[in-house]
Structure formats: C-alpha cells, structure tokens
Amino acid sequence: MALHPRAGKPATQDDLVNIPKLMSHYYRRVPDQNNPAQKVTFGTSGHRGCAFDASFNEQHILAITQAVVDYRKQQGIGGALVLGMDTHALSQAAYITAIEVLVANGVEVIAQLDDAFTPTPVVSQYLVAANRNKAKGDPMMIDGLIITPSHNPPKDGGIKYNPPHGGPAEAEITAWIEQRANDYLAAQLEGIRRVNIEIALTTGRVKYTDLYLPYIAALDQVVDMQAIREANIRIGVDPLGGSGIYYWQRIAAHYGLDITVVNNTVDPAFAFMPLDKDGKIRMDCSSPYAMAGLLTRQQEFDLCLGNDPDYDRHGIVCPERGQGGGGLMNPNHYLAVAIDYLLTHRPQWQESLAVGKTLVSSAMIDRICQHRARQLLEVPVGFKWFVDGLANQTIAFGGEESAGAAFLQRDGQTWCTDKDGFILGLLAAEILAVTGMTPGEYYQQLTAQFGTSYYGRIDSPISAKKKAKFAALSAESLGADLLAGDKVTAVLTKAPGNGAAIGGIKVCTDNGWFAARPSGTEALFKLYAESFVSEQHLKQIFADARILIDTALKAL
Template sequence: MAIDKRAGLAAAQMDLVNIPKLMSHYYRLSPDVNIDSQRVSFGTSGHRGCAFAKSFNEKHILAIVQAVVDYRQQAEITGPMLVGIDTHALSQAAFVTTLEVLSGNAVTARVAAHDEFTPTPVISHGIVRANRAKSKPGAALTDGLIITPSHNPPQDGGIKYNPPHGGPAEGEITAWIEARANQYLAKQLEGVKRLTYALATNTSLIQPVDFMTAYVDSLDDVIDMQAISRAGVRIGVDPLGGAGIHYWDKIAKRYQLDITLVNDKVDPSFSFMPLDKDGKIRMDCSSPYAMAGLLAHQHEFDICVGNDPDYDRHGIVCPSTGLMNPNHFLAVAIEYLLTHRPQWADSLAIGKTLVSSAMIDKVCLELGRPLCEVPVGFKWFVDGLSESTLAFGGEESAGAAFLQRDGRTWCSDKDGFIMALLAAEIVAVTGQTPAQRYQQMVERHGESFYQRIDSPVTPKRKAKFNQLITQSVTCELLGSDTLAGDAITAILTYAPGNQAPIGGVKVVTANGWFAARPSGTEALFKLYGESFVSAEHLEQLLAQAQLMIETMLSA
C-alpha cells in the first residue's frame, strides 16, 4: 500500500467525520439483512461497522444484545453483565441501546460510575475476579459486553462479547450469536425486549461500579510497580483519546509514578490525531504515523507508551530509536518475564500466533520454555490464560496479556495497560530500554526482517483458496520444494500448538517463512513473511510466496 503524502500530519477539517450526521444515521437508517455487508458479522473481535454504511445501526445492537441474552440464558449464565465502553461516538449510542435491552430482559448491568469510560482489559479483569471463587455448579457467573471498534476510524462502531472466562468469545459462541441476531433482523426485531432508557435507569438493574479503583489497586499483582517508582522512571503517555485516559492519573497517584500525559484530549471526531499511512484517522498505536504526536516527545522521557481506544493494544516508544516493532517488543517482554518472574513454573508455555516473529521461538528455545503456536486471534490464548497454563499470549498486531506475578490469571483478554507498564518495569529493573534489550537479542540470534502485505481479493478467489487449504497442501501444489533458495521444512494448515485450522497456509524453511490467509472481515488477502538473512532475502521470499499462491489458485 502506498503511503499517503499527508501520513503523520495533523488531521484537517475535511478529514473529520460529521458526528451529528453519524448519530442521526445510527437511529434512522435500517440494515437490509439480505445484503451481506449489512448483516451482523462477528470477526475475531466482535461485530464492527459504520452507521453510514448500514452496518452498525441501532437495529444491529438491539438484535446482537438480545442474541447475547438468549445465549447466556441457554448457557445458564445468570450473574451480572459487566458493560465496557470506549470513546468512539457510536459507542455512546450503542451503550444506551445495550442497557435498554439488558434491562428489558431483567439482566443486571454493571457499568462504570460517573459515566467513566471502561477499557476492554478492565472488563476482562473484572470478570476473572468476579468468577474466581465461583466453581460450584449453578453459581451465578459474570460475563461482559464491550462496546468498541478498537483502533478503527471515528465513524465506526463495534461490540464484542466476553463469556465468564473473561476473554473473547469462542468461534462457536460468536457464530451462534451472529445467526440469532440476523434472525432478529430478518423478523424486524420481533422478540427483542427493551425498556426505554428513562425507565431502565429508574430500575435497580443498572448498577454503577468503581471499575477503575478495583483495577488500579490490583496492578501490583501483575507488575512490579514499586520498582518503577523507586527508579523514578519518567513515563510519557499518549492515550490517543481512548478509554484509559483517566486511569493514568490514578495509577500515578496510587503508586507514586512519574507519568505525564502528552495529550489529554477526548473528542469523538479524534481531530487531534495525526493521519495514518492511508491518510485516514485511525488510532493505531502500532503505526508510526498515527503515533507521530507521541514520537515528538520521545527524547523527553525514559519510555513513552500509547494505546488504542479500548486499551487492548500497546505501542512502545524508546528514546532515539522511536516506535518499536510489535514483534520486537513481544520477544523482549517474553524474555524479561521468563527471567524475572521466579514464581512462574518452568512448565508454563508461551503463546504466539503463527504470524508472529520466529524471534519468539528462538527466545523460548534459548530459555528452555515450551512454545504454543496458534492461529490468528487472541481467543486461542483464552483457555491457557484462564487455566494458568500459558504464561503469556501475544499477537503480532500489538496485543498481549500475561499472568500475575504469582502465576495466577490476571485477565484473559489483551491488556494494553500492563504491556505499557511492563516496558517501564524493564527500564526500572534492567536500566535498559526494550529497544536496547532487543538489540542484544539480535546479536545472539540474528536480525529479523518482517513484512505484511495486504492486497484485494475477489470472493471467488477467496472461496477457492479456502477450499484448497482444507486439503493437503504440498510442495507440488505450491510449485516448488524450495523458498528463497532454502529447502521447505514444513507446510502448515493447522497450528502446531493446538491443531486448529489456521485459515491459511504457512511455509517454513531454516531461514524464514511466509503465511497467507484471507481476512475474515474484509475483502483482503494477507501475506506475512520473515527472513533471518537480509531485507533482500525477505523480498525474494515474499515474491516467491506470491507466485506460490498464484500457482495454488491456478491448479
């Protein structure tokens, strides 16, 4: 994708979404369930869409929340529902709609007191804590809804469901909810129960809770907050206008940390954001263009951190070296945790997605720790984190979580707060930035050259690719038994860590690999590649990978 000439520059008036028009369309436009783009569709992170495109409107939320209520009834989940919300404009509207449906079904909804925003990891942590002691049959378990489209542009909305384990819902659950919600849309919402917001707020079903204090007071369970305080680490934070913006002041006061917010703005149009690589406003904390505002302050602090609007992702900025590649920080975080968490059992595995850097494999091999490689999607780490058999689960897209210092579950969804604070702990304890520690890793294991390429794909080619990967993918089907000059050592269509289908193919050699998979929510084909030889070798590897995919599709 070509980089837009205005990438990294401040947004102009012409870039801003018309918020009143967006809100009007949320309430006034109705989706057509016979049009695929307007149906409820759960990807790896819930349902997302835009009111302008009739893909995220009030009827979607009415149908989805009723479907969630139906699911929890048949699953005998009877405890309260924790409801989180980020700072997107449509999130506020969907939040009200959600409470109307929950109240109409007599479901107790626990929401943040004082109209505070509530990040994804706070909801996950709250669910885990609420259910920790409820192991008896028939216990009233807690689950959650989080209203967020993550780092998507300001005009988008999203909603995701976290069952009682606290993490993203499994595929079979989201498929059930998706089908049920579309049935409600097809029947013009017949069967959906709701109270008006005015009536709902006058019941005892909506319960304000101080989520913030409970979460902040627990942070010392997972991060060595005293070490950060003693070392006086100077931390610069850009919340990117997200749901965690008011948490940082409380964290600083609670643990006596030197934290400075370089941007304290909350604005549903996100007018303060630099433009992303494609010239759009997108709160992507792994993008140097979207993080340009924080990068301008990198020399003023020992470490700088940023997060996306629902705080399930992290961006780490080190002095002089700038924004770290997410893969690099994952490898550093894993190495540090495995050598600085003495209460963690040696049997605990490290979870990575199959498109994350092989540097993680080298770290685990060096330290003699088991590695669990799974398909794309954080949901694959949920069981391991919930059962405390995975010490860490991380995605190449800058999302991760890990266990408490005592080896118990902290949360089972991505947590941008603890990843950001872990970067500060690394500085405090080692006296080195994560970037410096990664460079030492490179000296031991070699340099990684990594790239992802997104390209358009037609429904016909996508369907053929999906059909081919259900069969045995061989060197003959790919048209070669070598990749970029190296012998192919493995061809994977199932993840080695859990034998789940990866929704694509991964081809591995001694010096590199590529993975190809269609997006689950967009008309895009994603190609990932990594080389431990050179940038030129990576270019050769990716070029041959594209030829291999074409050979497959031409078979």
C-alpha cells in the first residue's frame, strides 16, 4: 500500500466525520439481514462496524446485548456485569442502549462514576480480582462488556464480551452470541427486552462504582512503581484521546511519579490526530504517523507513552541519547525487550512458566526463550489464545505483534487476562529505572547478542474465491523446498504451541520465515515476513512467498 502524501500531517476539516449525521444513522438505519456485511460478525475482538454502513447501529447493540444476557443465563452467570466504553462517538450511544437491555433483563450493571470512560484492561483486571476466590461455576461470577472498536477510525463502533475469566471470549462463545444476535435481527427484534434509560436508572440495578482506585492501587503488584519513583523517570503521555486519559494523573498522584499528559483533548471526531499511513484518522499507537505528535516531544522526557482508545495497546517512544534506539519502538522489538527483562527481573516467577507469542511475532522472541531456557508457546493470531494460560498462571507473558500484551503480577499471580497498555507502558519506565537503558537501547543490546531482525507486513487485495481457498493450503499444496535460497525447515498450518489452525500458512527456514493469512473482515490477505540476514533478504522472502501462495491458490 502506497504511503498517503499527508501521512503524519494534521487532519483538516475535510478529514473529519460528521458526528451528528453518524449519530442519526446509528438510531435510524436498519440492518439488512440479507446483506452479510450488515449482520453481527464477531472477529478476534468482538463486533465492529459503522453506522453509515448499517453495520453498527442501535439494532445491532440491542441484539448483541440480549444475546449476551441469554448466554449468561445458559451458563448460570448471575453476578453483575461490568460495562466499559471508550471515547469513539458511537460508544456513548451504544453504552446507553446496552444499559437499557441489561436492566430490563434484571442484570446488575457496574459502571464507572459519572458514566466516565473505562479502559479494557481495567474491566479485565476488575473481573479477575472479583472472581479470584470464587469456585468454578459460582452463580455470582461477574463478566463484562466493553464498547470499543479499538484503534479504528472515529466513524466506527465496536463491542466485545469478556466472560468471567476476564479475557476475550473464546470462538465458541462469540459464535453462539453472533448467531443468537442475528436471529434477533432476523425476527425484527422480537424477544428483546428493553426499558428506557431514565427508568433504568431508577431501578437501582446500575451500580456506579469507582473503578479508578482498585486498578491504580494494585499497579505496584505488577510493575515496580517504587523503582520508577526513586529514579525520577520523567514520563510524557499522549492518550490519543482515549479512555485512559483520566488515569494518568491519578497514577502520578498515587505513586509520586513525574507524568505529564501532553495532550488532554477528548474529541469524538479525533480532530487533533495526525493522519495515518493511508490518510485516515486512526488512533494506532504503533504507527509513527498516528504518533507523529508525540514524536515531536520525545526529547523532552526520559520516556514517552501512547495508547489506543480502549488502552489494550501500547506505544513506546524513546529519546535519542547519542547511542541510537530513539523514536517509536517497533512493537516486535518492545515485546522482545519486555520478555527478556521480565524473565531476568521477576525472581518469584517459576521457571516452568511459558512465554506466549502469536506466530506472526518476531523470532527474536524464540531466540530469547531458547537462551533463557524458557518454554515458548506459539499460537495463532488473537489474544484469546493466552487467556487460559494467564488465568491459570502457566503463561508468564502473552503478546501480539500488533502491540498488545499482558503479563503476570510480580508474585506470579494473575493480573489480567486481556491486553493492558498501561502496564506495558509502565514496564518501559521500570526497565529504564532498573537498567539505566531505554527500551530502545536495551533492544540494541539484544540484537548484538541474537542478531538483527528485518521484519515487515504487506496487505494485498484478494478475491473472495481465492480468500476461501486459504483454509485448504498445506505443505503439499505449497510444495516449498527453498525460501530466499534457504532450505525450508517447517511448513505450518497449525500453531505449534496449541495445535490450533492458523487460518493460513507459515513457512520457516533457519534465517527467516513468512506467514500468510486472510483478513477476517476485508478482501485482503496479510503477508508477514522476517529475515535475520538483511533487508534485501527480507524482500526476497516476500517475493518468493507471493509466488508460492499465488501458485498454490491457483492450483486448488
């Protein structure tokens, strides 16, 4: 995809979504059940869509929320439900719609005081803490709904369900909810219970709760906040207008930290955002274009942090200190740093704990785990694959190449079971405080020890017919013996860590690899590759991969 000429530049009025029009479409447009694009569809992170396209409208939220209520009844979940939301324009409207359905069905709702924003990790950590000492099957288990489309553009909306384990719902759960919700839409909402919000708020079933304090007060259980304070680390934060914006000053006050929020704007149009690589407004904290504003401030602080709107992703910006390692860190690089640091600075963690990574994350992690004699758990794309391991304390760390991760408390107990952008950012400050190196400098040390990684991803258009053939790819159909001149050592259609289908294929050599998988929501296929030889070698891997994939799909 060609770089947009205004990537990294300020948005103009022409780039902004018409919020009143968007809200009108949320309430007035009716999804067409004969149009697959307008049905409820749960991807790896819930249902997402846009009111303009009739793919995220009030009827979707009514149907999804009632389906979640039905699922809770089927599973005997009788406790409260924690309801969170981010700062996207459609989130507040969907939040009210969800309350109306939940209360009408007799569900007690836990909401942030003043209907304020609630980040994904705060909901997850609250669920884990509340359910920690309850027996399996306890009818008073609590669960959660989070209304967010993550880093998607301002016109989009999203909603995701976290069951009592606190993490993203498993595929079988989302498939059940998806089918049930679509059944309600097909029946023109018959069977959905709803009560007006004004009445709902008089029932006593909406329990407004301080969700800030429990999360913030527990942070020192997972990150060494004392080390950060004693080292006087100066931290600059750009919340990118997201749901964690009011947490940072509370964290600073609670622990005596030097934190400056460099942008305190909350705007549903996100007019303050620089444009991303494709010219769209997208709050992607792993993109140097979306993070252009914070990058101009990197020399003012010891460390700068950014997050996406629901705070399940992290962006780490290091100052240039004359030895390299400055700028926005590649998410793969920071995952490697975080893993190596944690494995050497968490003495209470058992050596039997595994490290989890998705199969499109950097093989630098493989090399670190091998060097540290730690088990590597390689799974398909999706944080849901780490939930059980984090909940059962068999995985110390789970991370995705898309800048989402979580890890155990310092004592080896579960912190949360969803991605947590707060703790990954604060961990970067701990690393600087304890080692004297920024995470960028730490990564340079890793490359000196394990080699330099050259990593890339290319998204390419693909026809629906070819996209459907991806599931049939195999070692035999691919017929790959060599990749960029190196002998192929493995061809994977299932993840080695858990045997789950990867929805595509991965080909490995001793010097590099590529993985190809179709997008779950668009007519695209995603091609990832990594080389430990050179940038030119990476280009050759991409070129060979394209030929192999195209030839195999044509033959199927």
